[in-house]
Amino acid sequence: MSWWQPGEFARRLPVLRQRNRAKAAVRAFFDAAGFLEVETPILQVSPGNETHISAFSTALTAPDGRTSVIYLHSSPEFACKKLLAAGAGNIFTFAPVFRNGERGRLHHPEFTMLEWYRARAPLDALENDCADILRLAAKAVDCVVLRHGQAEADPGAAPEVLSVVEAFDRYAGIALETMLPEAAGGFTRLAEATAALGLRVAGDDTWSDLFSKILSARDEPRLGLGPATILSRYRASEAALARLCPDDNRFAERFELYACGVELANAFGELRDVAEQRRRFEAAEAERQRIYGLRYPLDEDFLDALALMPECAGIALGFDRLVMLMSGARRIEDVLFAPVAERGA
Numbered sequence: 001m002s003w004w005q006p007g008e009f010a011r012r013l014p015v016l017r018q019r020n021r022a023k024a025a026v027r028a029f030f031d032a033a034g035f036l037e038v039e040t041p042i043l044q045v046s047p048g049n050e051t052h053i054s055a056f057s058t059a060l061t062a063p064d065g066r067t068s069v070i071y072l073h074s075s076p077e078f079a080c081k082k083l084l085a086a087g088a089g090n091i092f093t094f095a096p097v098f099r100n101g102e103r104g105r106l107h108h109p110e111f112t113m114l115e116w117y118r119a120r121a122p123l124d125a126l127e128n129d130c131a132d133i134l135r136l137a138a139k140a141v142d143c144v145v146l147r148h149g150q151a152e153a154d155p156g157a158a159p160e161v162l163s164v165v166e167a168f169d170r171y172a173g174i175a176l177e178t179m180l181p182e183a184a185g186g187f188t189r190l191a192e193a194t195a196a197l198g199l200r201v202a203g204d205d206t207w208s209d210l211f212s213k214i215l216s217a218r219d220e221p222r223l224g225l226g227p228a229t230i231l232s233r234y235r236a237s238e239a240a241l242a243r244l245c246p247d248d249n250r251f252a253e254r255f256e257l258y259a260c261g262v263e264l265a266n267a268f269g270e271l272r273d274v275a276e277q278r279r280r281f282e283a284a285e286a287e288r289q290r291i292y293g294l295r296y297p298l299d300e301d302f303l304d305a306l307a308l309m310p311e312c313a314g315i316a317l318g319f320d321r322l323v324m325l326m327s328g329a330r331r332i333e334d335v336l337f338a339p340v341a342e343r344g345a
Contacts, residue, residue, distance in 0.1 A: 003339050015327045015335055018141040022323060023094065025140035026114065026133055035090045035116065040079035042096065046299040047071035048078070049281040050240060051288045054100040055296065056109075071296070072098040075316060076115050077241070078302040081270070084117055085308040092116035094319065106262065106321060108332045109340050117314040123253045123269040126315045127230050130257050130265060131159055133317070134228060138326055146325040148260035153325070157227035159257070164215075164234050172197065172218040180235060180250055181207045206287075208237055224258035231256045240280050242268035257317070260325055267315035274306050 001008045030037065047055030053074050060070040073079070076095040083091055097113045118125050138146070138155035146153040168176040172193075177183075179190040187207050194210045195201050199217055201210065223229040232255040236244055239252035253269030271277055278298070285295045323335040333339040 002341075003333070003336075012334055015323070015329055016337055018143075018327055019323045019335055019337075021140045022137040022326065023319070025136045026319075029132060029136055030092045030116065033090070035092045036088055038080065038083055038088065038091045038093050040073070040076040040083075040093055040095055042072055042098070043070050044073045044078060044299065045070060045301070046078070046297050047098075048074040049284045049296060049298065050074075051284045051291070054102075054292075056098050056100050074099050075113060077314070077316070078299050080115060080117055080314070081309050082302065082305040084119060084310060084312055085305040089119050090117065090121075105331050106324075108320070108336065111332070111336075112319040114317040114319045115315065117270075117312050119310045119312045121313050123255065123267060123313045126267045126313050127159065127161065127255065129315070130228070130230065130267075130317075134159075134259070134322075137322060141326050143326040146259050147328040148262050148325055151221075151225055151260035151262075153224050153228055153259040154226060155228075155259075155326070159224075159228040159230045160226075161230045161232055161255075162223075163232050164251075167219045167223070167231060168214065171222050172214050174214065176235075181237065182250065211235065211238065220258065220263065221261045224260055224262070228257060228259040228264075231258060239268065240284060241271050241277070243271045243273075253313075262321055262325060263318075264321055264325075265315050265317035267313065270309070270312050270314050272306055272309055272311065274303055277306060278303055 003009065003012070027037070043060070047053075055074055056072040057069050058072070059067045061067050075097055076093055080091060080093065093115050095113050095115060096110055098110050100109060103109060116129070134155040138144070143155060146155050165176045168174040174193050179186045179193065181187060190207060190210050191201050191205070194213055197214065197218060199213045223231060233245060233251045234254040236250060236252045239254035242252040242254040245251045245253055255267050256263055257265035257267070281298050289295050320332050320335050323329070324332060327335060329335050
């Protein structure tokens with residue numbers, strides 16, 4: 001049944017009203033903290049440079065008839081960081097973002113990302129923000145338990161902070177530090193551990209592929225049950241825009257927020273080294289070329305702005321997923337006012 005059919009819309013309307021109340025509560029939180037709400041352009045010269053995120057492209061036509069390829073952004077990150085470089089200070093945005101090839105119960109080709117940045121603040125300041133937002137958004141919609149399937153989480157409880165190494169040890173029985181890429185025989189041991197868990201190991205799997213398989217199959221379903229989980233200190237290769245941990249450069253200042261086994265947010269202590277960021281982007285695009293046979297351009301304007309960006313921490317939260325957990329909705333389409341039609345629908 002199409003979303004615009006009166007009966008179908010009436011079924012979803014209570015959840016959509018909850019969505020608006022939650023958004024208002026989040027806005028009030030940032031307003032009270034002195035953040036500036038910003039709007040960022042959807043059309044960008046680069047959609048982002050993460051290997052496995054696919055973009056929508058279109059043709060931009062100039063008044064003289066010349067055309068060039070332009071992309072719908074997969075995140076407002078590049079534009080937000082340019083605003084930080086301009087001196088905007090603490091900022092937040094509710095941005096529509098676009099990712100091709102993603103559709104399912106938790107994925108949609110167009111969705112809403114809540115993104116915010118704290119200038120001159122450490123990463124753990126965002127951990128506190130996450131706890132506050134879960135609590136305040138849930139209170140706004142009279143939600144006392146977050147739900148996804150049979151999983152439950154308490155939006156008012158302080159999140160548990162767990163490192164990736166600790167999560168692999170606890171939930172997969174893997175001593176990840178002995179299997180890092182730089183450790184002698186690390187890749188081989190991780191491949192053997194992956195196979196021992198009953199997960200498929202392909203001949204062209206990289207270390208990151210194996211890491212992701214274990215994380216998805218063994219760790220993620222157990223994260224954010226009871227209290228939410230802040231999964232921190234990712235391997236440096238898994239944090240493309242994050243600076244390295246000052247106490248151990250094998251790891252990066254990155255965390256993800258989970259509730260009910262669902263990833264809600266991804267946070268970085270933001271990298272400001274222009275040369276290193278360029279190197280990471282180029283490596284990501286080389287990997288995209290190897291796997292998918294195409295490359296996306298680098299946003300040179302973004303790299304120029306990075307040199308002026310103040311030290312900061314930033315985070316992107318899937319707002320639709322948060323509404324799903326607060327309402328108990330089974331599918332992301334149930335919490336969107338007007339979902340993107342399926343082909344042929």
